[in-house]
Amino acid sequence: MIQNNGAEGTEQAATAGPFPADRPGDSARVTLRPITAHDRDEFLGLVRASTGLHHPWMSLPGTAEEFQALVTRYDQPTEECLLVCLRDTAAVAGVVYINSVIRGRFQSGSVAYAAFAxxxxxxxxxEGLGLLLRHAFEELRLHRLEAQVQPGNTASLKLLRRHGFRKExxxxxxxxxxxAWRDHERWAITAPMAGTRPTPPHHTQPAH
Known part of the structure; x- marks a missing residue:
């Protein structure tokens, strides 16, 4: 959720537009779209099929009640939960999140993601994470994204390195x-590091 940054001001995250924008370099295989209540059965089935892949790195909704809580949480312009979908079949391949957006002088959010088995x-x-970065930096006009990953989650760390995140x-x-309380490495990337198209600063960013 968006947090108060005192006098710096806050702003709700923009609602995700159509994905992708079909620009040169876009993924030919996947697209992103916001999660909805209609995704419940497919999503829960994929979570069940992916228990071995996700444990112990993360916990996803496993019941209808937990799924509804997820949809309710993200059915507001403060955070985003987007499904990574195959272009040719529309099947869901994964999920990506932008959480804890802070505006003002920070212009930052937290990113999380999970593939399905x-x-x-x-x-x-x-490819889905690449689209998410472009959305965050070009459409939401964030300056920085953070990711927290358990040290033993080598696949996730490899994904962050591939996209230019640096360990902080x-x-x-x-x-x-x-x-249990788990140790995490903190990784981050900024818009210039990602090489995304320059955009005007968000209107909540101070001029000086």
Whole structure:
């Protein structure tokens, strides 16, 4: 959610527009779209099929009630939950999130993501994350995105490196996952690092 940054001001994250914009360099295989209540059965089935892939790195909604809570949380212009979908079949290959957007002088958010087992290992999540970065930096006009990853999650760390994230630190007991407080590495990327198209600053960013 968007947090108050005192006198700096806050702004709700923009609602995701059509994905992608079909510009040169866009993924030919995947697109992004906001999650909806109609995705419940497919999403829960993919979560069940991906237990071995996700454990112990993250926990996704596993019941109808948990899924509805997820949809309710993201059915507002403060955070975004987007599905990575195959262009040719519209099947869901993964999910990406932008959380905790702070405007003002920070212009930053937190990114999270998860692939689903049936299509894992084919590069779909890498392409989806690339689209998410472009959306965050060009459409939401954020300056910086952070990601927190457990040190043993080598696949996730490899994905961040591939997209140009840099390691910024290590936080013991950062997040409560799978019944325990887990250590995490902190990674981040800025719009210039990502090489995205320059855009005017967001209207909440101070002039000086």
């Amino acid at each position: 049936p299509t894992a290992g084919r590069g779909y999540m890498s 630190g290590y936080s013991p007991d950062l997040l409560f996952i799978d019944g």
